[in-house]
Structure formats: C-alpha cells, structure tokens
Amino acid sequence: MAATKDTVAAVPASRLSKEKLVKTHQAHLKKQDSSPNAPRPVKQPILSEAYPASAKSIRELEIIPLSELRAETHHRGKGVIVKVVSPPFVGAGAVSVVEDEFGNADKLAIYNQADSSILSGVPEGCVVAVKEPYYKNNGAENDFMICVDHPSDVILLRFTDPIIPEALRLGPLLKTAEDWKNAGDRAFIEKDFPTAVFCYTEALEASEDPTFQAPTYTKRAGTNLILGRYDAAKADALASRTGGPQDWKAYYNGGRAAYGLCDYAESNTLLAAALKLNPTNANIQKEHARCQARLHEEATGEYDFPEMLASLSPHSVHLDRGSFLRNTRVAESAHHGRGLFATRDMKAGELVFVEKATLMPNQYEPARASAALYALMVRQLCDNPSLAGPVLDLYAGADGVYERSGKEGTIVDGVPVVDIFLVERIRTTNCFSAPRATVENTAPSAPEGRQAKGLWVHASHMNHSCVPNTMRSFVGDMLISRATRDIKEGEELFQQYIPVKPLVDVRNERFREGWGFDCDCALCVGERRSPEAVLVKRKELLAAVEKLCNKKLPGRELIPEATIRSVDRLAKQLEDAHEPDVYDGIPRLTLIYPCNWLVAAHRGRKNHAKVVKYALKVLRNFGFWVPDENSVWDPREIYTRSGNASLMTVHVVAALRNLADAYKALGHDEMAEKCIEAAELGYMMVTGFKNDLATLDK
Numbered sequence: 001m002a003a004t005k006d007t008v009a010a011v012p013a014s015r016l017s018k019e020k021l022v023k024t025h026q027a028h029l030k031k032q033d034s035s036p037n038a039p040r041p042v043k044q045p046i047l048s049e050a051y052p053a054s055a056k057s058i059r060e061l062e063i064i065p066l067s068e069l070r071a072e073t074h075h076r077g078k079g080v081i082v083k084v085v086s087p088p089f090v091g092a093g094a095v096s097v098v099e100d101e102f103g104n105a106d107k108l109a110i111y112n113q114a115d116s117s118i119l120s121g122v123p124e125g126c127v128v129a130v131k132e133p134y135y136k137n138n139g140a141e142n143d144f145m146i147c148v149d150h151p152s153d154v155i156l157l158r159f160t161d162p163i164i165p166e167a168l169r170l171g172p173l174l175k176t177a178e179d180w181k182n183a184g185d186r187a188f189i190e191k192d193f194p195t196a197v198f199c200y201t202e203a204l205e206a207s208e209d210p211t212f213q214a215p216t217y218t219k220r221a222g223t224n225l226i227l228g229r230y231d232a233a234k235a236d237a238l239a240s241r242t243g244g245p246q247d248w249k250a251y252y253n254g255g256r257a258a259y260g261l262c263d264y265a266e267s268n269t270l271l272a273a274a275l276k277l278n279p280t281n282a283n284i285q286k287e288h289a290r291c292q293a294r295l296h297e298e299a300t301g302e303y304d305f306p307e308m309l310a311s312l313s314p315h316s317v318h319l320d321r322g323s324f325l326r327n328t329r330v331a332e333s334a335h336h337g338r339g340l341f342a343t344r345d346m347k348a349g350e351l352v353f354v355e356k357a358t359l360m361p362n363q364y365e366p367a368r369a370s371a372a373l374y375a376l377m378v379r380q381l382c383d384n385p386s387l388a389g390p391v392l393d394l395y396a397g398a399d400g401v402y403e404r405s406g407k408e409g410t411i412v413d414g415v416p417v418v419d420i421f422l423v424e425r426i427r428t429t430n431c432f433s434a435p436r437a438t439v440e441n442t443a444p445s446a447p448e449g450r451q452a453k454g455l456w457v458h459a460s461h462m463n464h465s466c467v468p469n470t471m472r473s474f475v476g477d478m479l480i481s482r483a484t485r486d487i488k489e490g491e492e493l494f495q496q497y498i499p500v501k502p503l504v505d506v507r508n509e510r511f512r513e514g515w516g517f518d519c520d521c522a523l524c525v526g527e528r529r530s531p532e533a534v535l536v537k538r539k540e541l542l543a544a545v546e547k548l549c550n551k552k553l554p555g556r557e558l559i560p561e562a563t564i565r566s567v568d569r570l571a572k573q574l575e576d577a578h579e580p581d582v583y584d585g586i587p588r589l590t591l592i593y594p595c596n597w598l599v600a601a602h603r604g605r606k607n608h609a610k611v612v613k614y615a616l617k618v619l620r621n622f623g624f625w626v627p628d629e630n631s632v633w634d635p636r637e638i639y640t641r642s643g644n645a646s647l648m649t650v651h652v653v654a655a656l657r658n659l660a661d662a663y664k665a666l667g668h669d670e671m672a673e674k675c676i677e678a679a680e681l682g683y684m685m686v687t688g689f690k691n692d693l694a695t696l697d698k
C-alpha cells in the first residue's frame with residue numbers, strides 16, 4: 001500500500017546488492033537478445049493509482065541518496081541523481097541498474113518514453129536525474145525499483161552539468177564542437193536519430209562560432225524533422241538563418257516543420273519566404289503548392305471525398321488534408337462547460353465541419369487501439385510541446401476528479417511536463433472510435449467492425465445529445481460532421497457520443513459511467529416525465545417483443561402471418577404505453593426494433609402497403625415528420641419539418657429506401673422518387689459524402 005500523507009513508509013531493511021542486481025539484469029538481457037524484435041507493450045496507466053507529474057526543476061529539489069528511498073512512496077520535494085551502469089532491458093519500459101555518488105545501486109524503470117527520446121533506451125554511462133521519485137516493491141521481499149511513469153520526471157543530464165556530483169562526473173566524452181558534430185553525423189548515418197540530436201546539441205553548446213552553428217542547426221533541424229519533432233525542427237530551422245541568400249533552406253525546413261504541425265498559414269509564410277530566395281527550386285514549389293491546397297480546404301470545405309476514400313490503404317489512413325472549421329466556434333454552453341456553436345445558418349445535410357485527427361494511430365486491432373492512442377498522445381506531447389495547449393485544455397472530468405498542477409505542458413528542465421494520468425483521463429473523455437471509412441460499414445445489421453481510436457480536438461468540444469443536430473462519420477483520419485436538420489447561427493451543435501439505447505435509464509447509465517453526466521436533451525427530459533410504472537411497463541414490453549422478434553429473423557426466412565400478428569399485437573401494446581402528451585414531437589425509441597422487424601417481415605411477404613405503414617412508423621418513431629401521399633412535399637422536408645428532437649441514423653435511410661420500393665410496387669412513383677431523394681440526403685449525413693444507396697446492401 002502506498003504511504004499516505006500521515007504515514008511515513010520505512011526505508012527497506014534490506015535491498016538487493018549491486019552484484020545481485022547486475023547478475024539478474026544480465027540474465028534478463030540475455031533473454032532479450034534472443035528475441036530482439038519482440039513488440040514493445042504499452043503500459044497504460046491505471047487511473048485509480050494516479051499521482052501528479054513533478055512540476056519542479058531538479059535544481060529546486062533536495063537530492064537524496066538511493067539508500068534514503070522509502071518503499072511505496074512518492075518522494076515529493078526530493079530527487080536522485082544516478083549513473084546508468086548497465087545496458088537497458090527494454091520491454092514496456094526501459095529497466096537499468098543505476099548507481100549514486102555513494103556507491104548505492106538500485107533498479108530504475110523508465111516508462112512512457114517515445115522512440116524519439118534517447119531515454120527510451122537509456123544509454124549505459126549516462127547520468128540522469130529522477131524528480132520526486134516513486135520507489136516501489138517489485139515482488140520479492142527485498143526487490144525494489146524506482147518507477148518513472150511520467151516521462152518528464154526523468155532528465156538526461158548533460159555531461160558538463162554542474163549538478164552532477166563529482167563522483168559521477170565523467171567530464172565531456174568528446175573534446176571539441178567538431179568532434180560532437182562528427183559524432184552526430186555518424187549517428188545520423190546509422191539512423192540513430194535521437195543520439196544524433198543529442199550530439200548536435202552538445203556541438204552547439206561547445207561552439208559560439210556562427211559559421212559553425214548555422215549548418216549544425218540545419219543538421220539538427222533535418223534530424224528533428226525525421227523524428228517528427230516539428231516544434232524543435234522549426235526553431236532549429238529559424239536559428240540556422242544567417243541573413244544571406246542561403247537562408248532559403250532555413251525557411252524551407254521551417255515551412256515543412258510548420259506543415260507537420262498542421263499550421264498551414266505559418267508554413268505558407270515560411271515557404272513563400274523560401275521561394276522568394278530560391279524561386280526555381282522544385283522542392284519548395286511542390287511544398288508551397290501542397291500548403292496552398294490545405295489552405296484552400298480550410299477556407300472552403302471543398303474536398304474530393306471519393307478520392308480520399310480511394311487513397312486509403314492498410315498502411316495509409318492519414319490523409320494529407322486541411323481542417324474546415326470556420327462554420328463553428330467554441331463558446332460557453334448552457335448544458336456543460338464549453339460547447340461548439342454554429343457561426344452561420346446551415347442547411348440539413350450541409351458540412352458543419354471537417355477535421356483532421358489531431359492524433360490517430362493506424363491501429364484498428366480492438367485490443368490495441370486504446371493503448372496505441374494513449375502512447376501516441378504521450379509521445380506527441382513530449383515531442384511537440386505546442387500541442388499541449390489544445391490537447392491539455394480538453395475536459396478531463398469534473399473538478400477534483402484529477403487535480404492539475406497547472407504546469408502540465410510547460411517546459412521545466414528543458415522538457416515539457418507530461419502527466420500520463422491526465423493524458424489518460426483526457427483520452428477516455430474525448431476520444432472517438434473511427435472505422436477506416438464509415439461508408440464501408442453502414443448496413444443496418446452490420447457488426448461494429450474494426451475501429452481505431454483517435455482524438456479530434458475541435459470535435460471534442462461538442463456536447464452530447466440523444467437527438468443531435470449533427471452526425472459524424474469518418475474517412476481515414478478525417479472526421480466529417482454534417483447537419484441533420486437546419487441549424488441557425490449561434491445554435492449549439494450536438495453529437496451523439498455513443499449510439500443511444502432505447503430506454504432512458506439504460507442510456508443515461510452509460511453516460512454517467514463514461515462521462516459523468518445525465519443527459520438533458522429533449523428526449524431524455526421528456527421521457528423522464530413518464531411515471532415509473534409506465535417506464536417499467538415499456539421495459540417489460542420491449543423485452544417481450546425483442547424476445548419474440550429474435551425467434552425468427554425476417555431477412556433469413558419467410559415469417560408466418562401468425563408470428564407477424566403476435567409481434568404486431570405486442571408492438572401495439574408498446575405503442576399504447578407511450579403517453580401522447582409526453583411523446584408529442586419526440587422519438588419513441590423502444591418501438592424502432594419491432595417496427596423495423598415488421599417492415600422486413602412484410603417485405604418478405606411482399607405486403608407493400610404494410611411495408612409503407614411500418615416504414616412510416618420507423619420515421620415517426622425516430623422523431624421525423626411523416627410525409628403524406630395526398631400533399632405536396634419536398635424530400636428535404638423529412639429533415640427540415642421534424643422539429644428539434646429527431647434522431648438521425650442509418651435506419652432512417654433504410655426505412656426511406658424500403659418506403660420507396662414499396663411505393664414503387666404500389667405504383668406510386670412520385671412518392672418513391674421523393675423517398676429515394678430523401679434517403680440519398682440522409683445517406684450523405686450518415687457516410688459523410690454522397691454515396692450510392694446500393695452500398696447499404698454490402
């Protein structure tokens with residue numbers, strides 16, 4: 001058990017000796033050598049064990065010897081400085097044997113370092129500082145280790161850092177700036193990019209000569225670009241300028257780095273400066289044109305969605321596209337905290353916004369998707385501190401659920417403070433599941449399929465409603481949001497967090513568990529007006545009708561008239577259990593399943609008039625306006641005349657399509673055509689762009 005504020009844990013009576021530690025470690029290393037390419041698991045944080053990242057500089061902490069570490073204790077206000085005396089054993093983290101200035105040895109486990117960090121493989125001989133270390137038992141009685149969960153709690157010290165105690169000091173390994181630069185070049189050629197960055201940094205520290213510094217900055221910029229450390233690459237590129245005509249390279253690299261950060265406006269400025277100095281350079285021209293295309297998408301929302309879909313492959317789900325966000329803005333919400341709002345009127349079906357994922361790993365394996373997103377979030381926050389602003393600002397649960405120090409994302413001791421428990425809370429509260437492309441999996445009966453998990457910062461500001469005015473879909477890592485009804489400027493935009501369950505208490509249980517809220521949408525508020533006895537009755541009738549329907553599935557067999565009559569009877573009872581004053585203008589979700597079943601059963605028997613009857617009920621029960629054969633109506637009116645409490649789903653599209661088929665069979669061609677047009681508009685809301693309704697059958 002961890003020591004609390006009131007209890008002080010004891011210093012362990014005995015610990016493993018250095019000899020024993022090294023011997024066991026070497027045995028582990030031997031095993032590792034025999035399977036060098038084993039995949040590295042991700043150690044995902046357990047939120048109930050959360051503790052904050054150190055927000056202090058190592059220079060503010062009291063440095064203590066390893067022998068003073070207490071078991072199961074977070075040593076607040078303290079730090080240790082140790083030399084790594086073994087190669088690392090690399091698994092979910094990197095485990096090494098370390099030694100302090102007094103000759104005490106211990107085990108150090110460093111987790112959550114990205115491959116781009118030199119600390120992901122903690123080189124033997126380096127000296128590190130662990131801030132506010134967490135010391136814990138490792139199973140056996142005298143087996144302990146320092147466990148570093150937060151990546152910013154461990155700092156690689158430069159060899160010349162005066163904080164290193166005399167006994168651990170090696171002095172600089174290499175003498176001159178030129179030596180370090182050459183070492184960097186060698187590491188670069190060997191593709192050891194983190195070491196190359198380290199060596200170029202030492203080279204830059206060792207020389208003040210601008211004619212040496214400029215090309216070294218250029219080298220480090222290029223290496224950081226390869227590592228995806230775009231903030232650092234941009235800073236290095238700009239630092240490499242000399243004021244001469246060769247600066248085109250600095251602007252070019254800076255432009256590429258800004259592009260990597262999806263800051264296309266800045267990228268455009270830098271690339272334009274590069275072009276000015278070197279107008280005929282084909283690489284700059286190409287990057288500049290690419291940047292212009294992104295700016296065009298951001299400004300207009302013009303995308304070639306079919307081409308984007310066609311470009312997806314198992315290796316490529318990250319689309320090189322800009323985000324179109326200008327129809328929306330973040331502002332305070334009457335429902336909860338911040339929300340997303342319309343900045344202009346939008347028509348049903350129109351693009352509300354299109355957002356490129358802030359972070360989405362190409363990992364659709366259900367068992368790995370969450371861990372992969374978590375690992376990517378940690379890596380990117382370490383590698384590109386400018387991301388911290390938008391990502392760490394996201395909602396992470398009610399105040400007090402997880403205390404922030406306020407230092408998260410700020411640079412302390414040269415690295416951004418990254419709190420992995422906060423990252424995990426933000427992930428669970430804000431991430432979306434995304435299929436490779438929504439259109440590939442829309443058949444109403446299709447199983448959910450493989451989904452990646454991703455973070456879309458802009459979309460994350462949207463609150464939930466069970467009867468939302470927008471619908472999201474995906475093509476690769478692009479989230480497409482479309483209006484499901486006409487939206488007025490200034491209106492709050494809502495989305496469904498998860499598919500809503502028919503029973504009000506069941507679905508709200510999910511919202512409470514996942515996000516800590518009770519929904520106050522028109523449907524939930526309305527349904528809660530039903531007396532408890534009626535809620536119970538509906539629950540029972542729903543269970544009974546589902547049981548009956550599940551016995552025979554209309555897609556597979558011809559349903560006997562007697563069974564249809566039984567389902568119809570129960571559906572009628574269920575319908576009667578909806579009070580007209582409560583359900584005026586809101587969906588009756590418990591009726592969807594039996595009505596869909598009845599549509600399919602009657603389709604199987606070619607009872608077209610009955611198909612029309614029950615498909616219209618499906619529309620009604622999703623809260624939509626129901627067209628009338630005897631009146632003049634426009635297909636868009638399905639979405640525009642339905643009030644503000646309809647629930648758009650692929651079942652609505654399927655119902656409209658079934659209606660169209662049945663009307664056609666009955667000789668009502670005009671109704672059939674209008675229903676098809678309405679279905680096509682609805683299918684665009686569901687899939688994100690215009691798609692052939694026939695893909696519904698795949």
Ligand SMILES: C[S@@+](CC[C@H](N)C(=O)[O-])C[C@H]1O[C@@H](n2cnc3c(N)ncnc32)[C@H](O)[C@@H]1O
Binds near residue numbers: 336394462
């Ligand atoms: C992804 S965030 C949405 C943005 C959030 N409102 C903010 O202030 O940043 C999800 C959180 O918003 C809140 N939320 C979302 N929809 C809500 C609703 N309909 N009613 C109350 N709270 C809601 C919940 O606390 C949920 O955990």
